[in-house]
Amino acid sequence: MRYLYLIPARGGSKGIPGKNIKPLGGVPLIGHSIRAALLSGAPAEDVVVSTDSGEIARVAREEGASVPFMRPAELASDTASSREAILHALDTLQEAGRHYDAVVLLQPTSPLRTADDIRGAIRLYEEGRRHPDPTRRPQMAVSVAEARTNPYYSAFEPDANGFLHISKGDGRYTRRQDAPKVWEFNGAVYVIDPEALRRSEISRMERVVPYEMPSGRSLDLDTMADWRRAEDLFR
DSSP, X not given: OOEEEEEEOOSOOSSSTTGGGSEETTEEHHHHHHHHHHHTTOOGGGEEEEOSOHHHHHHHHXXXXXXXXXXXXXGSSTTOOHHHHHHHHHHHHHHTTOOOSEEEEOOTTOTTOOHHHHHHHHHHXXXXXXXXXXXXXXXXXXXXXXXXXXXXXXXXXXXXXXXXXXXXXXXXXXXXXXXXXXXXXXXXXEEEOHHHHHHSXXXXXXXXXXXXXXXXXXXXXOSHHHHHHHHHHHO
């Protein structure tokens, strides 16, 4: 299978100004994702950065990625979705004669993701895709961390009278470790079937398998507080 290792990095950023090329641990933020992809064994030409910024494109090339096209402005706004950016990349590269069997989406805001994480998620996806029943094959493998709030134990919602009740189950769990584990997407690695993506938003895919990552490396940079925590971890 041929994978497109796609790193979306638009120029506008409000939470952390200029975050995609802001140095973190002596490396531009986007460089951590590029280096992890290359270390995982990805061919440099298949490690593609989708950006609308000439400066981000320059830094991406210096880090060893390919930037074969620039993303249109309408796909780089605050309201544009990751799905739109992925499909634009697939269609643009297909027009250039480059076909991919799956997309490995690597968001730059997950700098603690490793090459092993990328390989592990791909391996999980490939194992599932070999299932003899097509309806049992995953549409996506995604990296997850154990959820900080568990609906069986520590998440509550109000009833019609405004009184709080456990969100899921009958409330019989008195110890967190006894409750069923629940997961949350940590944003680090998505391995996606392109045909499934053309039919559905990422959040609405029905056959998704989880690749578990430790909570300590499941950092998704969104605010300056997140950035300061990342700087502490790199130090």
